[in-house]
Amino acid sequence: xxxxxxxxxxxxxxxxxxxxxxxxxxxxxxxxxxxxxxxxxxxxxxxxxxxxxxxxxxxxxxxxxxxxxxxxxxxxxxxxxxxxxxxxxxxxxxxxxxxxxxxxxxxxxxxxxxxxxxxxxxxxxxxxxxxxxxxxxxxxxxxxxxxxxxxxxxxxxxxxxxxxxxxxxxxxxxxxxxxxxxxxxxxxxxxxxxxxxxxxxxxxxxxxxxxxxxxxxxxxxxxxxxxxxxxxxxxxxxxxxxxxxxxxxxxxxxxxxxxxxxxxxxxxxxxxxxxxxxxxxxxxxxxxxxxxxxxxxxxxxxxxxxxxxxxxxxxxxxxxxxxxxxxxxxxxxxxxxxxxxxxxxxxxxxxxxxxxxxxxxxxxxxxxxxxxxxxxxxxxxxxxxxxxxxxxxxxxxxxxxxxxxxxxx
Amino acid sequence: xxxxxxxxxxxxxxxxxxxxxxxxxxxxxxxxxxxxxxxxxxxxxxxxxxxxxxxxxxxxxxxxxxxxxxxxxxxxxxxxxxxxxxxxxxxxxxxxxxxxxxxxxxxxxxxxxxxxxxxxxxxxxxxxxxxxxxxxxxxxxxxxxxxxxxxxxxxxx
Numbered sequence: 184x185x186x187x188x189x190x191x192x193x194x195x196x197x198x199x200x201x202x203x204x205x206x207x208x209x210x211x212x213x214x215x216x217x218x219x220x221x222x223x224x225x226x227x228x229x230x231x232x233x234x235x236x237x238x239x240x241x242x243x244x245x246x247x248x249x250x251x252x253x254x255x256x257x258x259x260x261x262x263x264x265x266x267x268x269x270x271x272x273x274x275x276x277x278x279x280x281x282x283x284x285x286x287x288x289x290x291x292x293x294x295x296x297x298x299x300x301x302x303x304x305x306x307x308x309x310x311x312x313x314x315x316x317x318x319x320x321x322x323x324x325x326x327x328x329x330x331x332x333x334x335x336x337x338x339x340x341x342x343x344x345x346x347x348x349x350x351x352x353x354x355x356x357x358x359x360x361x362x363x364x365x366x367x368x369x370x371x372x373x374x375x376x377x378x379x380x381x382x383x384x385x386x387x388x389x390x391x392x393x394x395x396x397x398x399x400x401x402x403x404x405x406x407x408x409x410x411x412x413x414x415x416x417x418x419x420x421x422x423x424x425x426x427x428x429x430x431x432x433x434x435x436x437x438x439x440x441x442x443x444x445x446x447x448x449x450x451x452x453x454x455x456x457x458x459x460x461x462x463x464x465x466x467x468x469x470x471x472x473x474x475x476x477x478x479x480x481x482x483x484x485x486x487x488x489x490x491x492x493x494x495x496x497x498x499x500x501x502x503x504x505x506x507x508x509x510x511x512x513x514x515x516x517x518x519x520x521x522x523x524x525x526x527x528x529x530x531x532x533x534x535x536x537x538x539x540x541x542x543x544x545x546x547x548x549x550x551x552x553x554x555x556x557x558x559x560x561x562x563x564x565x566x567x568x569x570x571x572x573x574x575x576x577x578x579x580x581x582x583x584x585x586x587x588x589x590x591x592x
Numbered sequence: 593x594x595x596x597x598x599x600x601x602x603x604x605x606x607x608x609x610x611x612x613x614x615x616x617x618x619x620x621x622x623x624x625x626x627x628x629x630x631x632x633x634x635x636x637x638x639x640x641x642x643x644x645x646x647x648x649x650x651x652x653x654x655x656x657x658x659x660x661x662x663x664x665x666x667x668x669x670x671x672x673x674x675x676x677x678x679x680x681x682x683x684x685x686x687x688x689x690x691x692x693x694x695x696x697x698x699x700x701x702x703x704x705x706x707x708x709x710x711x712x713x714x715x716x717x718x719x720x721x722x723x724x725x726x727x728x729x730x731x732x733x734x735x736x737x738x739x740x741x742x743x744x745x746x747x748x749x
């Protein structure tokens with residue numbers, strides 16, 4: 184890789200041991216992907232729940248922080264943590280998990296990282312703009328920022344996103360390059376979803392068809408522009424099922440006003456998706472009507488989702504736990520507007536700053552006896568199978584009804 | 593010496609020798625593994641129930657979220673990690689995770705590598721030459737010799 188004078192100095196340790204460590208990591212990755220040089224980035228977003236980090240990851244962070252060298256050079260924020268400290272006992276989380284979280288948070292703060300604890304920073308903190316190079320973690324954040332915002336980011340795992348924060352740059356490969364942003368797969372949908380779970384299911388199907396990080400699906404046939412929440416579920420599921428980092432919606436997303444703008448005129452439509460495909464995906468998860476827990480998470484809920492949820496919870500009395508997870512930025516409004524009160528009076532719980540699957544999901548299942556789980560998040564059902572859950576995908580309305588009845592109708 | 597050898601476009605890490613687990617499936621440490629037990633745990637995964645510890649995984653593509661970037665490092669710290677991962681197609685997360693976790697990696701072949709490498713075969717992964725090679729029985733390492741190539745490199749268990 185070509186390095187400029189500043190980068191050479193960082194690699195030589197002239198900017199301290201932390202910047203050197205970060206630069207060495209970035210060069211290793213950059214060489215693997217044959218990056219020619221670095222590109223400056225304006226923001227970094229670090230995924231670092233302690234279930235993923237473990238003791239080893241926390242010690243790695245602490246070692247960087249212990250150097251006392253000043254930390255990040257650009258605005259650097261965090262993905263959800265592994266708990267909501269105020270509700271940890273309700274989740275059955277052990278003291279050692281909370282202690283590990285506290286250590287990670289303390290190390291991040293010493294490194295100058297802003298603990299936003301959100302996977303919807305594009306709705307709540309500062310959305311990246313078209314052409315802006317960023318280093319974002321959380322696949323849902325990356326696919327939304329790339330596709331809806333027109334920003335430029337690869338999936339940056341925690342170590343790489345933090346390295347970008349520490350050096351102010353990232354290797355220039357993948358979705359930082361024009362050549363990777365053209366469509367590679369053309370898909371027509373004959374049906375436009377109406378609920379968030381259907382948007383997620385459609386995204387999951389597109390993700391499965393795409394099937395790898397380097398495919399860029401172009402989707403046409405939608406009847407109207409989706410909302411931010413609809414695109415959030417659509418993109419998060421696509422990224423989860425397919426490891427997809429960028430999609431184009433013809434006539435809707437900023438880089439695809441016309442077919443030719445993303446090379447779609449050179450591609451034949453190879454797949455058609457209809458309502459029956461979405462129903463089939465949802466049905467594939469519906470194996471047991473009984474449920475142990477209802478979860479709304481992945482991604483964290485916006486204030487409008489919480490508003491809809493509160494309306495559905497009003498006057499209900501739940502037989503099963505219902506968890507609604509949002510960001511620390513949204514939670515105060517949720518409280519202020521009375522949504523938290525309505526949801527919790529029905530027997531639900533509003534959690535803040537965490538995400539269900541990033542919060543020791545396997546241990547929660549074992550401690551709380553939660554196995555059969557209903558959710559409106561296609562991303563969550565795709566993830567939780569590996570954690571021993573039987574996740575089922577249904578509308579927000581059906582999930583609330585399931586919390587009330589103990590069964591998914 | 594075996595001539596059954598395949599060239600990748602991307603490579604990282606140290607030369608390792610080991611036994612393969614092969615599947616035309618995706619891979620994510622978060623989605624597919626029980627990392628405490630060291631086995632594939634996702635019911636739909638073709639390798640479900642099989643131990644990945646010290647194995648060379650030959651898989652189709654990297655899947656899912658960003659957690660694997662930390663998890664390979666955490667798995668390495670407990671000596672519960674594959675010794676190498678070989679993909680038809682890799683994503684950025686798996687490469688970043690391999691860089692931090694010191695896991696050898698090859699990716700990008702002109703053939704479907706999962707159809708070429710037999711499940712359970714002894715192979716050599718050599719990132720310096722960008723190659724994976726199926727070994728003759730005469731080349732198998734003596735007991736304990738291969739383990740030196742997959743030694744623990746990080747912190748406490």
